[in-house]
Amino acid sequence: MIEVNIVGTGNVAWHLAKALGSQNQAILMQVAGRSIEKLENFNNIARETVSIDHLKPADVTIIAVSDDAIESFSEQIPFDNSLVVHTSGFTAMSTLSRKHNKGVFYPLQSFSKEDTSIDFTEIPILIEAEDPKDEKTLKTLAAIISNNVQVINSKQRRQLHLAAVFANNFTNHCYTIAQELCDVHGVPFDTLYPLIQKTTEKALQQGPKNSQTGPAKRDDKQVIDQQIKLLTDPDHTAVYKNITKAITHFYGKEL
C-alpha cells in the first residue's frame, strides 16, 4: 500500500486526487494548500487537508503546482529525505529542493476544471527518479491509475511537453481562428466538425505526414495568395503565412 500526499489544489491536483481516491492500492493521506476554501474540495477524497507546514511524510509527496512555484513549495515541505516529485512536463527534476529524494510524475493531459470525467487509465504518466528504488515506487504508483507508464529523462520530457504545446495549444488556436472565420461570415462552426474529427482520426491512424493535404502542401501559390487576401486580422495572416511556409518547405524537401 503506497501512502501519497498531494501539495497543491489546482486542476492537476484535483484530477490526481480523484483518480487516487477511486482505487484501493494507494491511500491519499494529506492534501496541502494555502487556501482553506480550495482545500475544502478535497475533504471527501483525502484523509486530511492541511497547510503545508503541517504536512507529514508519506511514501510519495506529489507537488502539483504551477512551474514557477515548484521550487518554493519543495523548500517549504517541513520534512526531508522522503520521495518528493513534481507533475510538470516543463520543469527539470533538479528544480526540486536538495533535501528530498527527487522524482517526476508527469501526467500528459490538458486538465481543466470543466472536465468532470477524466479517464486517468488512458493518460500517459511519464516517470523520472534519481534513485532506482524510487523509480520503482513511482512506476507502481503510476500503474495503479494509468495503463500507460513510461520512464523518460528531464530532457525528453521537456521536448515532449513542447510537442504537446504544438499538438494541443496550437491546434486548438487553429480551431479558434476557424471558428472566428465562420462566425464573422455567418456559417455555422459545426459544419467543420466532421472535418476536424476526420483530421484527428487520420493523423492518429496513418500518421500526420501521410495525411497532409491542401494548398500549402501542393504549393498552390494562386490559392495561397487569394486566401491571404481574405484574412483581415493581422495575427491570422501571420499564422497563415508561417504555417503555409513551413508546410511548403517540409514537403518541398521531400520531393
Added chain:
Amino acid sequence: MIEVNIVGTGNVAWHLAKALGSQNQAILMQVAGRSIEKLENFNNIARETVSIDHLKPADVTIIAVSDDAIESFSEQIPFDNSLVVHTSGFTAMSTLSRKHNKGVFYPLQSFSKEDTSIDFTEIPILIEAEDPKDEKTLKTLAAIISNNVQVINSKQRRQLHLAAVFANNFTNHCYTIAQELCDVHGVPFDTLYPLIQKTTEKALQQGPKNSQTGPAKRDDKQVIDQQIKLLTDPDHTAVYKNITKAITHFYGKEL
C-alpha cells in the same frame, strides 16, 4: 430519380461516385476523364465511362477536378443549357462556363486515396445555384447521400474553405511538428494520442475558445523563451513564435 454525371477521376470523384453508387434514388450515368486507366476504377459503379467529348446530358453534371481545371473542363462539356456544378470550396460558381446552368456541390471533407471507408452521410454538402429550381435539384441530390445539406453563397463558401485550411491542414502540420520533436528525442509519438483526442473532443464539446490552455494563453514569457531555445528548425521556431503571439494577443484582448 436523378441522373448524374461525374467529370473527373480523382479522390473527390471517386468518393462521390461510390456514395452515389451505393443508393437507389439517383443513377450515376457517366464518368468522364482523360485517363483510360483511371476510368477503369469506375467501371463497376457508373453505367458508362467515357472521354469528355462523349459525355451526354444528365440532370446534374458534377465537375470534380482541381480548382485550376474547373473552367477548362466546363468549357469542354459537349452540351449546354444543362445543370453543371463543381465541387470546390475555393472556386466561385461564376468560374463555370456561361453555356451551363451553374451550381456548386461542395462536400466539406479532406478526401484521400487511403480512405477506404468514408461515411458520406456525415459529410456536410454545401449547395449553391443560380436558379431556384436547380437549387432544389441539388438539395434533393445532396440529401440522398448526406444528412447535412446547407445552402451558402460563393463568398461564404470561400471563407468556410479557408476555415477548413486552418482546422485541417494547419492543425495536421502542428501534429507533424509534434511527431518530429518526439522522433528526434526518442519519445514514442503515440504518447501524445490521448492528448490529441482530448483536444479535439474538448474543442467540439465546449468550443475551442473555452478550452485553450498553455504558456501562450498565460503569456508565460519564461516558459515561452525557453521553449523557443529548444527548437532547432527555423520553420518550427517561426510557427511557434507566430501562433504564440496570436494566442497572447487573442486572450490579452479579452482581459
